[in-house]
Amino acid sequence: MKKSILGFFVFLGLVTLGCSEEDNTSTPANAVAFVNSSVNVVQDNTTVNLVFQNPTAAAGSITLSVTEVATAYGVDYTTVPAAQNSTVEVPFAANITSASFTFNRLVEATEEQIKNVSFTIMAVSLAQVEIPTITHTIQLNFDEAPITLATKSPSIGGPNVPNQVYFDFSSGVETPVERTKWDLGFFGGNEFRVAINGSLKMAVKNTELTDITVPVAIDNTVAVGEGGGSGVSNGNPAYVDGPNGDIALTAIQAVSATDADNKVYLVNLGFGLTNVAPNVGSVNPYGDARGWKKIRVLRSGNDYKLQYANPEATTFSEVTISKNSAFNFTFFSLMTNQVVAAEPQKDKWDILFTPFTNLTNFGSGLVSYAFQDFIVTNRKGGTRAYQVLNSAGVAYADFSLTNVVTANFDLETSVDQRVIGSNWRNGGGPTSLPSVRDDRFYVVKDVAGNIYKVRFVAMSNAAGERGNPTVEYQKLN
Structure with a gap:
């Protein structure tokens, strides 16, 4: 089976380009990066994408260096294109926004065995394509050690919302289902x-x-x-x-x-x-x-x-x-x-992005009503979560394991699968569009006991199209 690691490139805060708004250079600056710093390889064949900020001006290639931990090329893994002298040359065409290579896992890690391969962007053949200081390396883990830091954009499919998307924080794996x-x-x-x-x-x-x-x-x-x-x-x-x-x-x-x-x-x-x-x-x-x-x-x-x-x-x-x-x-x-086949195994996902039938009160009692941009936690599988407001005194960047209130995971509000729900975004109004709420984030505990801080940083793409959310999370324990 082949699993695609899709990159949604969030440049704000990640890349500083060399040109200001006043620059009139004939060739616009560009940049390329991985979105996630770590991915657990759960399939034999994994497509790894690199994403450009702008369409490429011409065809070229990206040079990746390879770093191995308890692995050997041809024994534990191979790549397409093939690696030579611990580097991989990934070609790309003109006027595209992504390039990719295939990682072939030949063996699995045994219990408690740590095996991984890291790929780092070293050079790009085109001029004015910058490499960010972060997200320029991706680590592919043979074991299922929980991912510690990642940014993801689930493949919902845009404003017609064709997919429900199940997402697992520890593995970084998403499962889109029509x-x-x-x-x-x-x-x-x-x-x-x-x-x-x-x-x-x-x-x-x-x-x-x-x-x-x-x-x-x-x-x-x-x-x-x-x-x-x-x-x-x-x-x-x-x-x-x-x-x-x-x-x-x-x-x-x-x-x-x-x-x-x-x-x-x-x-x-x-x-x-x-x-x-x-x-x-x-x-x-x-x-x-x-x-x-x-x-x-x-x-x-x-x-x-x-x-x-x-x-x-x-x-x-x-x-x-x-x-x-x-x-x-x-x-x-x-x-x-x-x-x-639809939902992954019950211990293999934490949240679900989906349109959702909720109950609401318009003044005459509860009625069923369809909500969009809704996020469901895996209540039946054991996922628990609670909301943290910035006004409580600790901002997302400063929130650590010492700030986690473990008793909150036992509250009925944390068990309720709607604890994130539509609370992460504003609903919009007659003169405003829906938008992400930046005054809150969430603490999520999965069935294995991993604890994450989670915040939502976008609900639309650069063109303003809904159905393109972006979530950022970090493991705390």
Whole structure:
């Protein structure tokens, strides 16, 4: 398998270019760097990207020096292009903003064995391409020692938000998943619970029927709320999963061992993706309605048995879905009729970037409502987090392990998967666009006990397009 380490180059604070705004040089300055200082190699083949600040003026090459720790070229790893005399020449074309090479891991590190290879930018063949004093070296770790410092831009895909992105702080690995890939999640823990895909504005209603061959009428009130103020329509909280992430609060009741207790649900499949670009600074994550299904879920020993059909149908399809305790959920697509891979193993991710169905109050009680630029913590896998305001007295740069309040990880607010949620950014208004809040950051503890300070430094790219956030984090222990 091949894993791509995608670089999002944040130059502000990283690179100081040689020309001021008043300079009138004919050739603009440029720079090239790695974004992250360390990456854990979890696949046999890894594409490592280098990113330019501006499109290249001509074709050329980047010279990388190689430093090995308990590794040898041709024994533990190789590269494409091949290394010669402890250097790698990475070619690039004209008018591009990135170049790459492939790192091939030939062996894995054994337990407690430290093996890594570092690549450092030594020279660029083009004039006026500068090398920053930081992020000019990347260390590829054979072991899974937690990354200590990194900046990441998850591959959400821009303002149409085609992807949910799972991210793991300790490995630096992101897992983008197209949002329409799955519809139902079957819980892998002790409880028998089924989740719905809130990133698509899905909703479900208990019909109280137990016979799935009985036709079910479509009910348009089974939907996520729309509008605002007194104009909010639909949005019954009973039709969506509890947004705090408590598995006991799924909209579909616990699957009983007694078949007669398991009801038929009407399922609004929500909305698909769209390619229609929104105005700059806005998002447009929802396309056409995906239609309706009816489902009934039973137990099959320690597994699930899913029955599903179109609402008007008098026959149904049936599939057995096995529990897998290594994952929070096993996912199923009602569109492709298949079990699909989506979320990583439950101990291999910490936060999820996703559109999200939350509950909010517009003045007449709680209603379901779709939130964008939302960040979910891995509550079911054991991730915990809490928010720190700069006004509390310690700024992000000065925050260290001695400032961590471990008791905060036991608070209900830290367990709630919405602890970061949309709190990291301003929502914007009639005369302003959404923006990152720079008055706060987060302390995150993963399931292995690693503690990180985390802050969000961008929610848009240089062109102002949403769906391009950037997160910075540092390990504290």
